[in-house]
Amino acid sequence: MKGNPLRRVFPHAVLAIYIGISLFPLLWVLNSSFKTNKEIIASPWSLPQELLVANYWNAWTGTHISQYFMNSLFISVVSAVVTLTLGTATSYALTRMKFARISKVIGRVLLLALIVPVGSLLIPLLLLLRDLQLYNTPLALILPYITMGLPLTVFMVSAMMKSIPSELEEAGIMDGLSIYGILWRVIVPLAGPPLVPVFMLDFLSNWNEFMMANLFLTKEKFRTLPVSMVAFYDQLNMNYGSLCAAIMFSLIPVVLIYLIVQKRIIASVKA
Template identity: 75%
Template sequence: MKGSSLRRLFPHAVLLIYIGIILFPLVWTLNSSFKTNKEIIAAPWSFPAKLSFTNYWNAWSGAHVGHYFMNSVINSTVSSLAALVLGTATAYALTRMSFPRLSLVLKRILILALLVPAASLLVPLYVLLRNLHLYNTSLALILPYVTLGLPWTVFMVSAFLTSIPSELEEAGIMDGLSIYGLLWRIIVPISVPSLFTVFMLNFLTSWNEFIMANLFLTKEKLRTLPVSMVAFYDQLNMNYGSLCAAIMISLIPVVVMYLMLQKRIIENIKA
């Protein structure tokens, strides 16, 4: 009896230890964001002597975190919306329209696109953007984000569309709806929960992306939030408290979206 209890408790103990290891850097960063530089250096594991939001104000205004934050919001939102619209239309065509051979070819191309690592595309994308005079513009990030997010968006939306009964579309056809009417007036309203989840996953992927943002955007005014973190050491003169505050600000969209969508994301991935 005692042995069976230990076997039941052991996985929970391991899980709690794992959660503690994962959460420790986040908790330490949050705690340090309210401390002064002297407090962090003298006692890095202690609580702040006084709760102050000065570091957040210094990071937001002095280090221009607000500007970089909006750059990331715009790039991530536009690219996620574009990938969602194009992916939904493509998924509808692949699942509902009758052209077997072409559908098979397109599916194979999308599968191949999923297998290609993004790092292997950096040099070709760099050359392409330079030749198209898009280097150091917002499109230098938006277009690659859309391209990379489109294949898996198509597959996730397709998986949901296959569960929608065709009788709804037949009723729409009887009412005189065109292909576009069926998609935007019947399919999309029904698919909103799934589409919202796909949008959020695309948004978070774009929000956290660093390599392309660092390579394709060298102008300071176009920097995204992850890239700007690297330059904070000089901008803030090694102000660790403000740096921790900037990191916490960058986590706000990620945490909020996860708390809102954790159940829905897991359900859609399982589907």
């Protein structure tokens, strides 16, 4: 029956259970970050008796987390911005210009790049970076991140650009705009909201990446935050509260970026 209230309640109940399961680890880490070691071991599910803010200070000053934090932020933002810029330009060329054969070849190459597992490229990339003298430099991660993120970015942006009417480009040509002018002054402003989730996806992928960061950057001054989390276990001398605080630091950029661009994300979903 259409009026059956169970049909209306069931989807919301499933969604609520899914959200609860997804948020539970985050809430547990947040709760533990304000507790002492004794409280975490004796009663891991209880609320802290008092908010121990010293865990955050200990995590920030007792390790080089501030340096690792800035390294990850710089590498992730630069890689995501360059990936989105190149991906947008490539998508415009593939979808709006008349290069039938070349477009098909490039599309197949990009599709093949999505199939190749990242793990199979680690050793060749390592040897290439050493030959180019880029090993243990920020470019050792920035360049692979751009390369790995470009295929998916091109496919996502291309799907969005196909929905933009060609009449808008013709109007730009009548106004005397060049190809680059049409792209950056007509297409990109129209594609602004859908481009935000693409940037978020690239940023999160770069921010959370571990394998290449662990292999290509061995110098401590260039180490990223995900790799450093492994070392925090020893550096913090089994201080679980400070370790949880360090994990919360790694979530700050993700939460801030989402809060800043959430309206654009919602707009892109509605579009």
